[in-house]
Amino acid sequence: MSIAKSITVNESAGITFLEVDNAYATGKISLYGGHVLSFIPKSDQKERLWLSPHAYLNGERPIRGGIPICWPWFSDDHGKEKGTLPSHGFLRSQVWQLQQSEDLDDATRILLTPSFSRGDGFEYDCQVTLELLVGATLEVTLHTKNTGVIPFVFNTALHTYFEVPDIGNTSLTGIHGNYKDKTDNWAVKATPMPYTISGETDRIHLTAIPEVIINDSDTPLTSVSSSGHDSVVVWNPWQGAASISDMDAFGFKHMLCVETAFTQGCEVAPGDTHSITQIISPA
Structure with a gap:
């Protein structure tokens, strides 16, 4: 298989990384987890993704x-006792394979597949493909095809960590409707206006919101567009970051998760494919 000229393949600590450098952006992808680690548009040279300085980049645990990539369940919603199955599913802790790459006129296209998509907690026949377009924008699409003879239901999320200059000056626009607040026993609440972050935040917004803007003070910074979803999740651990072993105690000041998600059950009929997409771009 030939590899696109814009891609350099490197290995470190047993993990293979794809480094993309084209006319529009640079990016870095780990084949462990099928995990995008970096996206820097050349239009403004600003890193859009936050990566913990204490992240395990050796395959010992998810990055x-x-x-x-959360699949085929979100959080611990797998129907069994918490802790018996891995949180957020089993795709983010396995090695993925590069199936195809090519240089297009406006982006580098990459197709990845996991080692397996059938496992404890999800015993259905399906094919999962991660499609990446790295250009002036980063387009991430997870395709789930039912290759079996019976329908199945799953949940999924693109659990994106965004880099922000200062969480105290960060706000979100575009979110509306109600959300479920995990920090308050899943109470249903109305979306705050203005939407700022001032403490531990773990919210599932139960609306297929098409676009969220991450603002630095009053200046739009990053656009997050979504499709194929039914929810948007917003997460920041705040001072709880100190209890997360692979996160700096003050890391919460420079990150915010805005996740394109399907949390209310996506049913896929035999032969059908569900695709969930997140597009990240300068705002």
Whole structure:
């Protein structure tokens, strides 16, 4: 298989990394987890993704930061006792394979597949493909095809960690409707206006919001567009970051997760494919 000229393949600590450098952006992808680690548009040279300086980049555990792939369940919503199955599913802790790459006129296109998509907690026949377009924008699409003879239901998320200059000056626009607040026993609440972050935040917004803007003070910084989803998740651990072993105690000041998600059950009929997409671009 030939590899696109814009891609350099490197290995470190047993993990293979794809480094993309084209006319529009640079990016870095780990084949462990099928995990995007970096996206820097050349239009403004600003890193859009936050990666923990203490992230495990040796395959010992899922990577903290970038864009983890949650599949086939979100959080611990797998129907079994908490802790019996891995949080956020089993795709983010396995090695993925590069199936195809090519240089297009306006982006580098990459197709990745996991080692397996059938496992404890999800025993259905399906094919999962991660499609990446690295250009002036970063387009991330997770395709789930039902290759079996019966329908199945799953949940998923593109659990993106965004780099922000200062969480105290960060706000979100575009979010509306109600959300479920995990920090308050899943109470249903109305979206705050203005939407700022001033403490531990773990919210599932139960609306297919098409675009969220991350603002630095009053200046739009990053646009997050979504499709194929039913929810948007907003997360920042705040001072709880100190209890997360692969996160700096003050790391919460420079990150905010805005996740394109399907949390209310996506049913896929035999032969059908569901695709969830997040597009990240300068605002």
